[in-house]
Amino acid sequence: NYGQSGIQAFRELAEKANVCIAKEDSVLSNAEDEMFDNVIRKLNEDKNARVVVCFCEGMTIRGLLKATLRLNLTGRFLFLGSDGWADRSDVTDGYEMQAMGSISIRIHSPNVTDFDDYYFSLNPYNNTRNPWFREFWQYRFNCTMRQDGTNSSVTRNSSVASSLDRECTGREKLSDKYKADPKLSFIIKAIYSMAYGLHNMQQEVCGSNSVGLCPDLFPFNGSLFK
Template identity: 25%
Template sequence: SHGDYGEGGFREFKRLIKDPVGTSNMSICISDESRLSRDASVQEIENLLQTMVVRPKSVRVYVLFLTKEDARKLLQAVKKQIHLYDEQRRPVLIASDAWGKESSVVINGETDDIAAGTLTIELISKEPSQFDHYFNSLKPTNPIITNLSNSALSRNPWFNEFWEHRFGCSLKLNETCYEQKLNETNWDSKLQFIVDAVHVFAHALHRYLNCSNQTSTPCKITDINGTKLFDIILNGKFD
């Protein structure tokens, strides 16, 4: 996929192949590499697959660093092009963690037969404790009657917009929009890493602003040294 995820992931994959760790007999050859354009269409991916079919029969394994959206389009494209493959040359797919265990990639089962046999990678994670309760207790804020400095809106200025999109209503035009209730239970598998990242940054920022014992120069939230804060993030530990 276009962007840091797809391109960065593949660069690291190539680096590991070139300089393998802990093995002396690994023999992997990259026959070719292709990058999808931003918001690639199914037709574009079909055209790319057609160029791959004419390659030597020994080339069957495709390593994918794709977003969920691009992975979904790839399966659609392969399904349309399946007549080009015999059983011995059917592509073997190895997909990165963006696909992982996301069932939405197979589009309600429409491409189950194409995805069958695919090896996907999923990072070990668990749902943060009490997150269901925290998230589902959030409510939109009426800026007219609420002190914004103490409101949820001051922490997340986009929450009201999310609320309107989630329930298809207008907080300005419909008072009943405030009465809706969240009941979310299906979380992204990467949720733990988002929560961990927030904790890491918060702990680092706390340590940075409490630097009076380390330097004579006050550490101010309005004048942050990015390099110093980054070093604290890299070296910080917390439970």
């Protein structure tokens, strides 16, 4: 359902601006090649329409680019891509000619250097408050964590650990091959909004000088969560 509200808004604005929408179609990002080929064939039926507005995830637009190559239609379309494409190079790698002249939109999200500094400072030994961090570390670096920093037996209580032989040192660098999520600043703002909302609700329900939970929060009035 990615982009459904954007599609509806585009339809309304296009109608107001007397912009003709020749064809509409949809395809899953993990669809078979034939499904992408069918979409491109359908779009190609109207020879006067060149611009394809695609509210697509990255791999969906990549599938369409592949289909234009398979059907020998390179240069036929100009794609206008949403933030699901943005500036991701993995979308166009190997299909630069099929994407030539296209435009994609990237949400403005400044780099959060404070988060990077905090994230890079973490390791399995200084971030013990997070019960999932050791398992994340094993996935991230394709290694197995021991119970502690000594020569104790290897941890086998997670599905990832049992299939890995290389031992994690705990000195691996999270900065290696790191690329921040382009929506990171919005995630941080959303978490802060949730935290402030919970705090304000707790203060209103339990009293301005209260700390922690109080009986009146169970159940709580959702309208106060703001």
